[in-house]
Amino acid sequence: MNTRIPEQNDPAAPLSPATQAALEPAAHAPDSPGATHIRSFVHRRGHITQGQRDALERLLDKWSLPYAPKPLDPAAAFGRSAPTILEIGFGMGETTEKIALARPGDNFLGVEVFNAGVGSLLRRIEDSSIANLRIIQHDAVEVVRDMIAPDSLDGVHVYFPDPWPKKRHHKRRLIQPPFVALLASRIKPGGYLHCATDWEDYAVQMLEVLGAEPLLRNTVDGYAPRPDYRPQTKFETRGLRLGHGVWDLIFKRAA
Ligand SMILES: C[S@@+](CC[C@H](N)C(=O)[O-])C[C@H]1O[C@@H](n2cnc3c(N)ncnc32)[C@H](O)[C@@H]1O
Numbered sequence: 377m378n379t380r381i382p383e384q385n386d387p388a389a390p391l392s393p394a395t396q397a398a399l400e401p402a403a404h405a406p407d408s409p410g411a412t413h414i415r416s417f418v419h420r421r422g423h424i425t426q427g428q429r430d431a432l433e434r435l436l437d438k439w440s441l442p443y444a445p446k447p448l449d450p451a452a453a454f455g456r457s458a459p460t461i462l463e464i465g466f467g468m469g470e471t472t473e474k475i476a477l478a479r480p481g482d483n484f485l486g487v488e489v490f491n492a493g494v495g496s497l498l499r500r501i502e503d504s505s506i507a508n509l510r511i512i513q514h515d516a517v518e519v520v521r522d523m524i525a526p527d528s529l530d531g532v533h534v535y536f537p538d539p540w541p542k543k544r545h546h547k548r549r550l551i552q553p554p555f556v557a558l559l560a561s562r563i564k565p566g567g568y569l570h571c572a573t574d575w576e577d578y579a580v581q582m583l584e585v586l587g588a589e590p591l592l593r594n595t596v597d598g599y600a601p602r603p604d605y606r607p608q609t610k611f612e613t614r615g616l617r618l619g620h621g622v623w624d625l626i627f628k629r630a631a
Pocket residue numbers: 415416417464465466467468471487488489490493514515516517534535536537538539550609
């Protein structure tokens with residue numbers, strides 16, 4: 377048990393019991409006995425700023441939906457019916473914020489496991505008064521499997537998923553045939569799956585896996601140009617300047 381007494385403005389202080397309880401389902405250890413699949417993330421007690429911690433404490437209840445093993449009703453969750461776009465692994469949420477603001481007619485559901493990232497996006501939601509974004513802090517594989525109804529998503533964004541560069545870790549990569557088949561089954565006919573990566577061998581794997589999924593069709597021959605709605609991140613701009621590549625893949629769900 378953690379017996380540290382939280383001090384104000386101490387970024388290392390534990391979260392309050394209420395916030396910890398709210399996050400409990402996200403805290404499954406990778407490959408824990410309850411896990412039915414290899415996790416695409418590992419839990420690290422990463423650095424969290426005081427602002428992110430405050431946002432988690434104040435805003436988690438307001439803008440996040442708890443994981444539950446039953447289908448989500450998006451109209452109830454967002455307070456309106458609109459096209460639903462799922463984003464998997466939003467990191468610190470810079471891109472998520474920009475896209476949600478640029479596309480006010482769509483509802484965005486962001487899924488992330490990492491406390492600092494969730495705190496960061498909660499702050500952005502509040503600071504930019506974003507009404508069309510909700511967060512689920514949980515393993516996206518379980519969210520897609522348990523909370524997303526078949527044929528219900530208008531789009532899915534998977535931007536720069538962890539590349540797991542070592543060969544012995546490739547099994548942790550998110551874009552693999554079983555998960556892509558599950559994801560494709562949750563997309564509406566005509567809806568899209570948009571992935572981006574800056575790892576060439578992961579891009580090749582994505583093209584193979586998406587290309588082999590019977591429910592998906594590539595929108596172009598090979599890799600797609602970056603569409604205007606996906607902003608170029610600072611990290612990506614720097615990488616491109618250094619001559620590194622970025623690959624976008626945009627597939628549509630077949631009828
Ligand atoms: C390399 S970061 C990219 C973040 C962001 N999309 C970007 O472009 O900057 C990948 C993120 O995916 C998250 N992630 C990995 N596996 C996940 C899973 N199964 N469910 C939810 N989030 C996951 C990680 O915690 C991490 O924040």
